[in-house]
Amino acid sequence: MSEKITINPVTRISGFLEIEVTVENHKVIDAKTKGRLFRGFELMLKGRDPLDAIYYSERICGICSTAHSLASSLALEKALNIIPTEQEQYLRDFMHGCEFIQNHIRHFYQFTVPDYIKMPQSYPLYQNRNYDYRLPKAKNDLIQKHYFESLEVSRHAHQMLAEFGGKAPHNHGVFVGGTTMQASADKVISVKSILFDMKKFIDEIMIPDAGTIAQYYGDYYDNGQGYGNLLSYGCFDYKDLGTLYLKPQIYIDGSIRELHTDRITEEIDYSWYTDQMDSYHPMETIPVDDQNKTGAYSWIKSSRLENRPFECGPLARQWLSGEYRNGISTMDRTVARVLEVKKITEILSTLLDNIVPGVNTQLEYEIPVSAAGAGLTDTTRGALGHWLKIDQSLLSFYQIITPSVWNLSSHGNDGFPGTAEKALIGTEIENEDNPVELGRVIRSFDPCVSCATHVIYGNKKSKTIQVVP
Amino acid sequence: MDDNNKKNLVWMELTGCSGNIISLLNAYEPDFQYMLDQMINLIYDHSLLASEGEMAMDKLFGMLDQEYILAIEGAISTKNNGLYNVIGTWRGETITGLKAVQLLGEKATQVIAVGACASHGGVSAGAPNPSESVPVSTVLNRKVIKLPGCPCHPEWFLSTLAHLLLYGEPELDEEGRPVFLYGVTIHQRCERRSYFDSGVFAEKLGEPTCMFKLGCRGPVTPIDCPIRKWNDAVNWPVQSNTPCIGCAQFGFPDKMEPFVKYIQNKNQQAGGTV
Numbered sequence: 001m002s003e004k005i006t007i008n009p010v011t012r013i014s015g016f017l018e019i020e021v022t023v024e025n026h027k028v029i030d031a032k033t034k035g036r037l038f039r040g041f042e043l044m045l046k047g048r049d050p051l052d053a054i055y056y057s058e059r060i061c062g063i064c065s066t067a068h069s070l071a072s073s074l075a076l077e078k079a080l081n082i083i084p085t086e087q088e089q090y091l092r093d094f095m096h097g098c099e100f101i102q103n104h105i106r107h108f109y110q111f112t113v114p115d116y117i118k119m120p121q122s123y124p125l126y127q128n129r130n131y132d133y134r135l136p137k138a139k140n141d142l143i144q145k146h147y148f149e150s151l152e153v154s155r156h157a158h159q160m161l162a163e164f165g166g167k168a169p170h171n172h173g174v175f176v177g178g179t180t181m182q183a184s185a186d187k188v189i190s191v192k193s194i195l196f197d198m199k200k201f202i203d204e205i206m207i208p209d210a211g212t213i214a215q216y217y218g219d220y221y222d223n224g225q226g227y228g229n230l231l232s233y234g235c236f237d238y239k240d241l242g243t244l245y246l247k248p249q250i251y252i253d254g255s256i257r258e259l260h261t262d263r264i265t266e267e268i269d270y271s272w273y274t275d276q277m278d279s280y281h282p283m284e285t286i287p288v289d290d291q292n293k294t295g296a297y298s299w300i301k302s303s304r305l306e307n308r309p310f311e312c313g314p315l316a317r318q319w320l321s322g323e324y325r326n327g328i329s330t331m332d333r334t335v336a337r338v339l340e341v342k343k344i345t346e347i348l349s350t351l352l353d354n355i356v357p358g359v360n361t362q363l364e365y366e367i368p369v370s371a372a373g374a375g376l377t378d379t380t381r382g383a384l385g386h387w388l389k390i391d392q393s394l395l396s397f398y399q400i401i402t403p404s405v406w407n408l409s410s411h412g413n414d415g416f417p418g419t420a421e422k423a424l425i426g427t428e429i430e431n432e433d434n435p436v437e438l439g440r441v442i443r444s445f446d447p448c449v450s451c452a453t454h455v456i457y458g459n460k461k462s463k464t465i466q467v468v469p
Numbered sequence: 470m471d472d473n474n475k476k477n478l479v480w481m482e483l484t485g486c487s488g489n490i491i492s493l494l495n496a497y498e499p500d501f502q503y504m505l506d507q508m509i510n511l512i513y514d515h516s517l518l519a520s521e522g523e524m525a526m527d528k529l530f531g532m533l534d535q536e537y538i539l540a541i542e543g544a545i546s547t548k549n550n551g552l553y554n555v556i557g558t559w560r561g562e563t564i565t566g567l568k569a570v571q572l573l574g575e576k577a578t579q580v581i582a583v584g585a586c587a588s589h590g591g592v593s594a595g596a597p598n599p600s601e602s603v604p605v606s607t608v609l610n611r612k613v614i615k616l617p618g619c620p621c622h623p624e625w626f627l628s629t630l631a632h633l634l635l636y637g638e639p640e641l642d643e644e645g646r647p648v649f650l651y652g653v654t655i656h657q658r659c660e661r662r663s664y665f666d667s668g669v670f671a672e673k674l675g676e677p678t679c680m681f682k683l684g685c686r687g688p689v690t691p692i693d694c695p696i697r698k699w700n701d702a703v704n705w706p707v708q709s710n711t712p713c714i715g716c717a718q719f720g721f722p723d724k725m726e727p728f729v730k731y732i733q734n735k736n737q738q739a740g741g742t743v
Contacts, residue, residue: 007521011515124511125517162699164709167705291549
């Protein structure tokens with residue numbers, strides 16, 4: 001006999017997500033991940049001054065705002081035909097890297113740890129009914145202590161970002177052409193000292209904590225596998241310095257292959273949108289919202305590459321770059337994320353060592369009458385793309401496909417589940433009244449529903465209006 | 470911890486980016502743990518709550534017969550009866566952000582709108598406002614303390630909370646903003662004011678002088694960024710060679726654009742207006 005289980009809300013993620021699974025004989029046989037927040041940034045951006053896209057689009061997400069400011073700047077650089085110097089890229093990427101560190105530390109300690117560590121029940125915030133806490137008290141309490149200590153470290157990651165970005169979240173420093181702030185000895189030595197302490201925390205506390213959790217929850221290496229298709233747009237990849245992390249690439253059917261970005265599509269049969277096409281390339285169209293659509297169940301569309309679903313994020317990057325190939329599972333995702341923090345601190349040290357102080361390459365930008373550009377980069381949660389068009393010197397089209405659209409996508413038009421949905425299927429549920437396993441699987445993807453569901457607009461009346469210029 | 474001596478705080482994230490709770494976690498002196506231990510009992514926050522699903526909703530609505538301060542980040546989406554922002558399922562019912570604010574907002578001892586979206590709609594209500602988002606004050610018939618800013622600085626929230634706990638409600642301006650935070654414009658205290666006074670203006674981002682002609686909104690934005698600064702006080706937008714974009718002023722973002730004014734600047738120069 002099968003039973004439906006719903007978790008709504010899935011807490012400790014960014015944004016609003018509902019999970020609905022069908023369980024038979026203690027095993028998930030069907031799953032739906034449902035995005036429950038819609039804002040419609042794509043129509044909001046239309047008609048605005050192109051340069052405003054940077055500070056506007058970063059507000060899609062309070063967690064990964066730097067990523068959006070970077071993708072937006074990259075897309076604008078293509079449209080404006082600006083090629084930033086490699087120097088400018090170092091400082092801009094340094095800021096982006098700070099966000100990786102801040103996000104990963106927060107995700108591990110504040111979002112993931114309460115799934116595996118019993119938090120102090122004297123705090124109302126941490127009271128819960130999870131029955132499956134396995135660590136001996138001393139080890140449990142140590143990681144509990146690190147939960148609070150980590151806040152200082154993640155705060156310092158934002159501090160490093162703000163040294164060059166003005167503030168975080170929602171920085172000002174990432175811009176077309178690179179950055180607005182120049183490196184200087186006082187700032188460089190300040191962030192170097194922060195990074196030095198951070199590395200100690202990561203090596204001596206965070207990585208061992210992840211190891212402890214993995215040791216007691218080894219069965220989580222056996223669930224949450226998903227499709228095993230991996231995707232990265234690449235990041236921290238340079239001409240002069242070489243590839244500090246990875247180039248764009250995919251892993252599918254057992255081999256690593258070249259990424260063809262022209263094969264990226266979105267499908268909308270199972271999400272609350274309608275359009276003349278139900279599958280399209282990013283530059284083609286912006287569907288309109290339609291919550292009454294039959295068969296649809298989520299605000300998150302379904303992004304596909306070569307008509308296949310893909311997973312992106314730290315594990316995908318670690319696998320593709322050859323840094324970590326233990327497996328693809330719930331626990332591998334968490335471990336890869338933690339190991340990636342160390343990798344990023346090393347990359348940031350290299351960037352700092354190569355930054356030349358006092359370089360300002362900002363220009364007085366002229367906006368073309370008509371242009372188009374795409375900005376694709378890997379970021380904290382994976383593959384992020386911004387696609388824009390300019391007409392009459394204003395934004396006339398803006399498409400965003402976030403990492404969480406890849407990972408939390410609804411069913412494809414072919415009926416195959418999205419990446420996280422697939423990962424939920426097959427999960428053994430010990431107690432259907434308290435299915436703690438589901439949240440653990442889903443949080444391993446670090447879902448950001450604020451990002452995944454921001455992007456489309458419309459209403460029924462506007463269906464006949466041509467949105468694309 | 471002595472729960473009995475502390476007031477309860479419920480923090481709701483609605484139609485927004487969750488950037489205000491992320492910003493709050495950047496607090497220091499007091500930091501987040503001090504707030505939890507010494508200032509209030511944090512009952513609910515979506516990003517941090519250990520429990521999930523029905524139990525999370527039980528926790529939220531269990532507050533209805535208790536006293537609590539309500540902090541809200543994000544706007545209230547009203548489209549399709551609020552179904553564009555569902556925050557959970559409780560006792561078989563779909564709970565929209567709109568419904569939760571109506572239920573919890575009426576009974577709270579104080580309501581604090583944290584950040585631009587909750588205070589005045591902010592980016593979530595940017596034209597053409599696809600989710601039909603409105604500020605908290607639109608759906609509640611009661612006083613709302615507003616802390617606009619994108620995001621809200623952790624100290625703007627914590628000092629307002631401290632004021633409530635230590636001295637009662639702070640003096641508010643006509644718009645509901647605490648005067649001790651929002652009483653003086655950025656321009657009045659800007660570290661680059663001397664450049665403005667002597668007419669030395671930056672022509673592009675990245676320059677160390679006054680960015681008034683690039684569209685700086687410091688003159689119309691009352692907030693204390695120049696003296697408080699951000700992220701352990703290491704920097705703020707003007708210091709990073711970019712204009713203030715008025716994120717702490719009502720009307721942000723639509724009325725504050727363009728954020729960076731190159732084209733208009735040129736036109737002005739051509740017309741001899743500057």
